[in-house]
Amino acid sequence: MSEKLVLIDGHSILNRAFYGVPELTNSSGLHTNAVYGFLNILFKILEEEQPQYLAVAFDVKAPTFRHKMYDAYKGTRKPMPQELHEQVPLIKDVLTACGVPILEKPGYEADDILGTLARRGEAAGMEVTLVSGDRDLLQIATDHICIRIPKTRGGVTVTENYRKEDVIEAYGVTPTEFIDVKALMGDTSDNIPGVPSIGEKTATALISSYKSIENAYAHIDEVKPPRAQKALREHYDLAQMSKKLAAICTEAPVEMDFEAARLGNLYTKEAYEVMNRLELKSFLKRFDLSAMEQQAEEKKEITLTVIDGLSEAEGFFRSAGEQPLIAVQTVADGGQLLGLAMAVDEDTVSYLACAGFLTEAYLKEKLEELAEKTQIAALDVKEILKLLDVKESEHYFDAGVAAYLLNPLKNSYTYDDLARDFIGESVPARAELLGKSRVEDVREKEPENWQRYVMNLAHVPFTVRGKLEEQLKATGMWNLFTKIEMPLIFSLHRMEQAGIRVEKEALAEYGRELAVKVTAMEQEIYALAGREFNINSPKQLGEILFDELHLPGAKKTKTGYSTSADVLEKLKPVHPIVEKVLEYRTYAKLKSTYADGLAGYISEDGRIHGTFNQTITATGRISSTEPNLQNIPVRMELGRAIRRVFVPEEGCVFVDADYSQIELRILAHMSGDKQLIEAYREEQDIHRITASQVFHVPLDEVTPQLRRNAKAVNFGIVYGISAFGLSEDLSITRKEAGEYIQKYFETYPGVKTFLDRLVAEGKEQGYVTTVYGRRRPIPELKSNNFMQRSFGERVAMNSPIQGTAADVMKIAMIRVDRALRTEGLRSRIILQVHDELLLEVPGEEKDQVMELLEREMTHAADFAVPLEVDVNCGDNWYTAH
Incomplete structure (x- = not known):
């Protein structure tokens, strides 16, 4: 049986994936949707084809003869979107980490490299599959070379397959003749100008009849329809140039030993690290974590010691007290302390089981003693406080909070996140090691996974602590961390311990009152609609509003009409049912979320002990x-x-x-605006003063409405409000809103200068800062998307x-x-x-x-x-x- 070679058109598939997969960014602001889509296509192809060889070809920046020829005719080529451009090196990083050869050749496009290798592979007796979104490559199809063209719609990939007979069936011409069809009809996406007035249908008919552009021109007087005859006669030179552009070179000087492309294990440790860094989490389950972790542990030689005796524990704590740094984290299950994971160096982790003489009180006492002598790094200090309630100490270092300051856009700061982001190590997450099982169950049934989990809890914070401090100091956030965020942990813990008392019966009565309101509102809505329906169903509500009541402004979605709050707010003046629906939603939300929802959080002491997150x-x-x-x-x-x-x-x-x-x-x-500062120093009504100055009205003649408008402008400016947003808030025209904002900036010119400076700094630095040095990264400012950029500017302000x-x-x-x-x-x-x-x-x-x-x-x-x-x-x- 013949071996199989799979060749991938890198830029083409990346481009298809970029437009086929919804926008996706990781917590560092990097766009990853094209990488995600590319890998989905790649793994699907590999599963279906089961090849022995794999290579990916990319275009290079150096202009090819096609670029030069086309640019001489057209002038310029459309640039790649920045969000796609930044993903090219990312996918190359992934492929390199997977051990997949990347092929590039200055002066030649990826098509030429792929065509050349496909022909070589066929000559060597291989079956070849060439994957591209570019139909130009159909000219390469033979009985042994299959062109696969994937299409991604809504995250789902389907593939069209073309061998020689498939091209003939689909286009009525042979693969070689397809070059001439493409040359006549042109393709702006591939920079092929084509012949004016000749489309795909006419081009196919001509080549089907005459087999080539040259033969068609030789019989120019016979060519039909007359419009095509005239076009080919006048633009024959353009047709010939287009044919040169469309023809793929199959003899490019590409050097590649097929053995270098032999497919090995794609799921390497390096590939895991790159995908983990890019936060492509859905692909991580493909990796053999146990083998990778075993290799990492063998390299690091980390050992785990279980301590469950008092004398052994005493010796451990004496030794720990002599170290400049230790790391600790509680191991718990359902709020019950099982033990402490502790590291005193980079090679050793100890687990002190909370059992026998090692009681919670004992472990608490020992931790408090250590906190008086040495630095203690932890993944999550508040979790330790919840279980052991140790005394406040300035010696604690919360690695999760430190990582949050350095990148507040992430949605988690777990030990695997920290290992990846700060020491470049890939370690399996808790969910990968424990799944949904109880910690003690995993300890009994999968002791190796339990050991890795416990070691990571202490080893990671111990290892990353120095890097975190270094970066906090380099970014000017060390004082913010030590003077504000760390002491705050203990204050928040005390708040959580205290909780807030709730009168349970009063809450139930509140719920009953809301239930009456909800029922009454339902009846009013049914009366206005003329029939009963499910008000909570957007589909049924949309049908009532737009099909039966014929309200204007209908917006169709895949599942029906949009009945979002924004849509309904605009329809309030049109029909009374809309306001009733909005009120109904408010009452229903109050009942479900608060009257009913809060009851489940009341503890035995009659208080709600919520969680405060920083x-x-x-x-x-x-x-x-x-x-x-x-x-x-x-x-x-x-x-x-x-x-x-x-x-x-x-x-x-x-x-x-x-x-x-x-x-x-x-x-x-x-x-530093002098007028704004002066108004506050004189303890004046800032909204009244703003109204007086913006609307040019004496202070004592400012009406409540003018003051409300000024208040909306004052607070809107803080949030970077646009004329459109202000017009919506005040129910005025966009022109009036724009004039309000302009007058505001004329009144407080220092504010305009300040906000403009913030946006400029955000674009230059990639972040903005608070008075205390807290950084807020704004990757949206680099977006090519206008809406994203506008959002970024508001964030910057x-x-x-x-x-x-x-x-x-x-x-x-x-x-x-x-x-x-x-x-x-x-x-x-x-x-x-x-x-x-x-x-x-x-x-x-x-x-x-x-x-x-x-x-x-x-x-x-x-x-x-x-x-x-x-x-x-x-x-x-x-x-x-």
Whole structure:
């Protein structure tokens, strides 16, 4: 049986994949959709063909004779999109790591290389499969050379296959004659001009009859239709040039020993590392992780020692206390501590099982002793605190938080992410080693996987700690990390421990009230629609609105009409049913997410102990999950009313402290605009002043509506709002909105200069920074896509302001938390929501805490304008705010 050679047209398949796969970027902002699509096609072809040889050909930048000939005729060639251009070296990295030969030859296109090798392979007795998106290569098809043309639609790849007889059947000409067809009809994507007025149908008919352009011209008086005759007569020279452009060279001086292309193991350690770095996670399951990990372990000679006796543990902790750095991470299952993974050097990891004399109390005591003597690196310090609640220490180093500062666009900071990103090592993730099994079950059934998991937990943070510190210092974020982010971990932990009390019956009553509202709203909607239907079904709702009620502005999607909030908001003035649907959705969301959803989070102590995350948002804001208490709606009364169910302990009150217009004050400080700074220093109503100056109205004649408009402009500027966005917000024309924005910048010229500078810096540096040095990368600014670039510009304008506000709030939380403990108070922070802190305060401490909050929060930053805090108290969260 003949051996098989597969040849891939690199640029062509990459191009097809780029346009066939939706936009995809990794956490570093690199576009990867073309690489992803290319590999999908490659692996599919290999599975189907089962070849013995594989090679990929690419065009090179040096112009070929075709480029020169075409450019002389046409002038220029369409440039490759930047998002595709940046993926060419990426796919080459992957192929090189897989051991696949990459073929390039200055002066020759990939077509010529592929055609030459295909002919050589056929001559050597091989079956050849040539994969390309370029139909020019159909001219190479024979009984032993198959041209496969993949098409990617919606991420699904289908392939058309052409041997000699398939070309004849599909086009009515032989593969050799196909050159002449292509020359006559032309192909702008392949830079073949063709003959004007001759399309594919006419070109095929001519060559089917005359077999070549030259023979057709020799019988020019017989050529039909007359239009084609005239075109060929007048443009014969162009037809001949097009034929030269269309003809593939099959004798290119390409040097390749077929044995160098013999297909080996594609799934190498190097390939895993490249794909892991590019975050092409769906391909990683193809690799034999156990073999790779075994090789890595043999190379590193990392050993795991299990310690379960007291005397052995005592000796270990004595030795650990003498080291300049140790790494530790809890090993847990379902919130239960199983043990500690600890590393004291790069070659050894110890596992201290939490059993017998090695109790939680013992391990906690020993960790606290170590934290007084040495540096402790951990993957996730807050996880340690949840299980052992060790004392606060400046000696802890959270590797996950450090990695987040260096790249806040990622969605995870696990040990495998850190190993890949900072020391160039590929280690299997937790899910790959443990799957969905319990840790102890894996220890019993797959001890090798358990050992690798435990070793990675400690070995990785120990190894990456130095690299992280080095990069934090190089990027100017070391102080941000040590003075803000690390102390914040302990404050957030105390907040999570405290939780917030919820009146369960009041929450249930709130749910019942919403259920009544939802039912009533359903009946109103049915009456307006003229029949009952599933309001929650976008398909059925779309049919009601657009097919039956004939509302304008219908937008068709694959599954029906779009009924998104944006679409419905524009339709509110058109028909009363639209506003009712929007209200229904609000009430239904309140009921499902809050009235019903929050009930499941209430612990036995009657409190909700949520999670506060500091590595989720790109701007540095703290986020809240399980449940999200930061997203409780406050714009409508019934939404705000849910705050009534959050109450303090008996004998306590809630004290709420909220920064007033902190982002606008930061804008004034960072821009240095004199008028904006002066307005704040004089403690004037900034929105009223802006209205007066922008709309040229005396201060005492500013109406509530003008003030609202000015407020929308003030806050819109912070978020880089466009004239279109402002016109939507204020229900005015885009022209009016543009004039508002222009007048604003004329009033505060320093703001315009500042925002323009931020965008320029973002484009030059690739990131922008807060007052405290926090970086926000903006890869979108390099995009060729206008919408993506515009988004990047808004991010560049907003992130330094919003990020600085986040930094100030974190500083304030740390100051307040420390002051409460320093002054020996029982009061505690229980919630942080954007610019607001909520504290649970014993009645006798209320006045002292209110004064403490104002003092510590207003002095959290020293800006050109004073920070202002509104402090209130109440018997529930609603009345306290």
